[in-house]
């Protein structure tokens with residue numbers, strides 16, 4: 337079965353090899369305060385920084401998930417007021433987390449499937465952190481990062497948080513322009529779930545110290561100051577997901593060897609190959625009409641018939657794709673296009689979609 341679901345999804349082909357290596361090295365029995373762990377942590381951090389071009393000025397923390405990153409960002413960078421640019425389920429989740437933490441969270445919403453032009457929203461006064469989702473996995477719409485940098489230039493005092501969960505490592509982020517960037521590893525890295533990565537700017541870190549000093553809660557074991565204290569010595573406050581940390585380092589190293597330039601080109605090719613066949617079918621059309629904001633990594637297709645039938649037919653052919661999100665469950669197909677999905681996987685998928693639409 338080939339998994340094109342948006343995550344968990346198809347694993348990177350080398351995952352079994354590296355799981356075996358971790359077992360062979362007894363890595364999973366060794367202390368997370370010992371030197372073998374430190375070496376492994378350092379390698380993972382090094383490969384990841386190299387792959388994504390993360391500047392040394394920014395701190396890198398390992399946490400449990402992207403959802404956790406949302407909570408940590410709100411706790412540690414928002415004293416009172418945050419802003420949320422909402423165009424789907426994941427940006428909405430970020431907003432709800434801020435509300436749950438008792439912050440004055442201000443939503444800027446557009447209709448599901450629409451793209452966001454950040455500067456067109458006049459922010460509330462004294463908002464501290466503005467939260468964005470680069471790739472809305474629920475609708476397949478992308479944020480134009482140039483528009484985000486324009487927003488940052490217009491409001492240089494605000495901290496900018498960016499969710500890149502379903503576009504990493506395809507997305508090319510200028511980390512120096514942003515303050516809190518995060519993702520988890522069960523999507524574009526093709527790894528088992530259970531690890532999140534949070535990258536923060538010096539300003540975001542200082543903000544968390546300020547809030548802490550003011551006596552407001554910034555969390556406990558995963559507050560920024562504690563995460564930094566441990567990451568400085570290549571550890572995490574808790575016993576982490578050692579296997580996932582190890583796998584992330586090894587897969588990042590492989591991706592570094594191939595080079596992101598090549599990987600990005602292949603993702604473009606695969607996306608084009610799928611989008612291009614849609615007009616030739618009677619049943620399918622892209623949900624996002626605006627090409628510039630149409631995701632390359634999560635392809636959302638509108639179906640003229642109940643999407644459940646399409647999904648079931650594909651399943652019997654050994655292909656697993658995602659249904660639509662919530663109320664679009666039976667109207668959409670969602671298809672992941674990550675580095676671990678090969679051109680051949682995509683050819684096979686395209687062939688079946690054409691067959692189904694002619695039968």
Ligand SMILES: *Cc1c(COP(=O)(O)O)cnc(C)c1O
Pocket residue numbers: 343401402403404426469471472473499500501502520521
């Ligand atoms: C999957 C996803 C998340 C949640 O990731 P977890 O690892 O489950 O916390 C957040 N944002 C986006 C855009 C996602 O696609």
